[in-house]
Amino acid sequence: MSLAELPTEDLAAMLAACGRGERSALKRIFDTEGGRLIALAERILRRRDLAEEVVQDAFIRIWTSARQFDGSRGSARGWIYAIVRNRALNVLRDGRREDTVEEDRLEALREDEQMEHILSAWQALDRNSRLHDCLGALDEKKRSGILLAYVGGYTHGEIAGRLKLPLGTTKSWIRRGLSALRECMA
Amino acid sequence: MRLDNTTAPEIADEYVLGLLDPAEQQAVEQEADKNPTLRTAIAASRERYLPLDLTVEPAAVPAGLWGQIEAGLADGDTAVPLGGATLAPEAALTPAANDNRRFGWRAAALSSMAASLVLAVALTWSLGRQADPVVIAVLLNEAGEVQAVVEDFGNDTAEIRLLADIRVPEDKAVEVWTLPSQEMGPVSLGLLEDGRSSRLEAPPLPLPAASQLYEITLEDAGGSPTGRPTGPVLAKGFAQPPR
Numbered sequence: 104m105s106l107a108e109l110p111t112e113d114l115a116a117m118l119a120a121c122g123r124g125e126r127s128a129l130k131r132i133f134d135t136e137g138g139r140l141i142a143l144a145e146r147i148l149r150r151r152d153l154a155e156e157v158v159q160d161a162f163i164r165i166w167t168s169a170r171q172f173d174g175s176r177g178s179a180r181g182w183i184y185a186i187v188r189n190r191a192l193n194v195l196r197d198g199r200r201e202d203t204v205e206e207d208r209l210e211a212l213r214e215d216e217q218m219e220h221i222l223s224a225w226q227a228l229d230r231n232s233r234l235h236d237c238l239g240a241l242d243e244k245k246r247s248g249i250l251l252a253y254v255g256g257y258t259h260g261e262i263a264g265r266l267k268l269p270l271g272t273t274k275s276w277i278r279r280g281l282s283a284l285r286e287c288m289a
Numbered sequence: 290m291r292l293d294n295t296t297a298p299e300i301a302d303e304y305v306l307g308l309l310d311p312a313e314q315q316a317v318e319q320e321a322d323k324n325p326t327l328r329t330a331i332a333a334s335r336e337r338y339l340p341l342d343l344t345v346e347p348a349a350v351p352a353g354l355w356g357q358i359e360a361g362l363a364d365g366d367t368a369v370p371l372g373g374a375t376l377a378p379e380a381a382l383t384p385a386a387n388d389n390r391r392f393g394w395r396a397a398a399l400s401s402m403a404a405s406l407v408l409a410v411a412l413t414w415s416l417g418r419q420a421d422p423v424v425i426a427v428l429l430n431e432a433g434e435v436q437a438v439v440e441d442f443g444n445d446t447a448e449i450r451l452l453a454d455i456r457v458p459e460d461k462a463v464e465v466w467t468l469p470s471q472e473m474g475p476v477s478l479g480l481l482e483d484g485r486s487s488r489l490e491a492p493p494l495p496l497p498a499a500s501q502l503y504e505i506t507l508e509d510a511g512g513s514p515t516g517r518p519t520g521p522v523l524a525k526g527f528a529q530p531p532r
Contacts, residue, residue: 126362133355138347146345155354163361170519177332184342185305185335192307227344234340252306253338259308281302288337 114179121169129166136183137162143184144191146224147256149217153194161187195256218265221255222247237287245280248273301330305338323456422448423496424528426503436524437486437505439465439478441497447478449505450486455523457484462510466518468502469495480512481505501528 114136120128137158144154164186172182225246228235238246244266251257251265263273303309304317321327423443430436434453441447449465457463463481468474479489504525506518513519 126359129358129362130355133350133358137350137354139343139345141348141350142345143342145348151348154348155351159354159357159361162358166362171521176328177335178339181332181335181339184339188307188342196311224341224344228340232340234337249306250341252308254341256307277308278299278303281306282299284337285298285302 114183115172115174118165118169118172118179118182121166122172129162129169132165132183133162136180140184140187144187146220146254147188147191148195149213154191157190157194158187161190164190192256217255218251222250224254225250233288237284240287241280241283244268245276245283248277249280249284252277297324297327297330298334301327301334304331305334323458325458325460421531424499424501424530426501426526426528428503428505428524428526430524439467439503439526439528441467441501441503441528443496445491445493446488447491448486448488449478449481451481451484455484455505457507460510461507461520462512463505463523464508464512464518464520465489466504466506467494467497468504469497475504475517477512477516480508497528499529502526503528 114132117128117132121132140158140161141151141154144157145151148154148157165183168186172179225235225238228238238249241249247266248262251262252259257265259274259277260270262277263270266273268276300309300317304314309317317327317331321331420442422440424441426439426441427435428437428439430453436453436455437449437451439447439449447465447467455463463484465478465481466475467478469476473495476492476494478491479487481487502525504518505523506513507520507523508518509520
């Protein structure tokens with residue numbers, strides 16, 4: 104796991120400066136978080152070009168909405184990452200990821216690699232973290248369902264397909280997994 | 290969507306994981322604007338899963354990307370008459386809002402149907418009133434729907450009448466603004482108690498003029514901490530003298 108270069112209090116201060124119209128603060132956020140945000144969007148979208156577009160839009164949104172960031176309601180990093188995640192998910196749901204036409208077999212191969220990539224995010228977590236332990240305490244299918252959704256941006260239907268479970272079962276497994284994780288981390 | 294202390298964390302998780310369909314997602318965002326329990330649950334859920342986002346290996350940042358972002362900021366700074374004008378140019382909508390919102394005001398302003406409806410409402414409403422206002426402004430939201438009418442009597446009183454239900458979270462208030470001139474900048478006419486229509490005693494101001502901008506924003510309870518609009522714009526419109 105790569106550690107954040109800027110402590111979250113500094114990010115909050117940068118957001119406040121953005122709210123006052125200081126472009127250098129936005130640049131500072133971009134310099135410290137940009138690379139990871141592109142990679143985050145790419146993990147969801149599987150396309151670098153779309154990921155860069157998403158990050159570009161997200162930074163304009165961060166600039167225009169910075170005054171709405173409220174530190175009492177969560178961390179600056181959580182707020183910034185949520186903006187990028189939301190935009191990436193919107194692009195994904197618009198179906199733009201599917202624009203690339205690939206041969207079925209190649210697509211299937213990539214799909215397996217992608218699953219591995221997504222599920223490995225759990226192993227990449229800090230081993231001493233609560234999230235690592237609590238995800239580890241779930242059955243494999245619940246854990247996979249949660250990771251495919253959060254890390255890969257998969258829908259209920261896509262997860263059901265990958266895990267070879269009926270849709271209704273998938274939904275209730277994920278719901279139970281989320282609930283168990285909340286309890287474990289409380 | 291039913292929400293209480295038990296369902297809010299569940300809905301927040303599904304929202305943060307991106308598992309809701311677009312209609313549900315939008316409903317959650319609207320609800321979160323006024324429901325502190327849900328807002329807190331969403332923030333908690335984001336923090337819970339954020340470490341997974343930090344597991345990515347940072348990508349190489351392309352050289353031109355910052356320049357493109359900066360160019361985008363410049364565009365945003367340019368005020369468009371009517372459609373784009375606002376007293377709080379930096380105020381924007383919630384992070385998760387969709388792409389079209391930025392251009393919503395322009396679309397609203399261009400809608401002639403909305404405009405004629407608005408005039409009809411304003412005229413009917415102002416008939417038979419005793420004191421004549423110097424100007425009347427009909428305030429529209431982004432979707433072009435009538436939200437409120439402001440009558441400015443020019444003697445430092447203004448009356449604002451809400452024509453739509455405006456949801457005001459507990460710790461927030463609706464503040465009414467006008468822009469007497471570019472030099473003066475935006476001036477607060479006062480706060481609406483509990484989001485209800487009221488008559489406001491404003492500070493002494495120059496006589497209101499045609500095309501003067503009026504706007505309502507959502508601010509912290511007690512009013513904007515800076516004395517200038519800081520919150521999201523709920524509705525706005527340009528005044529005209531009645532004839």
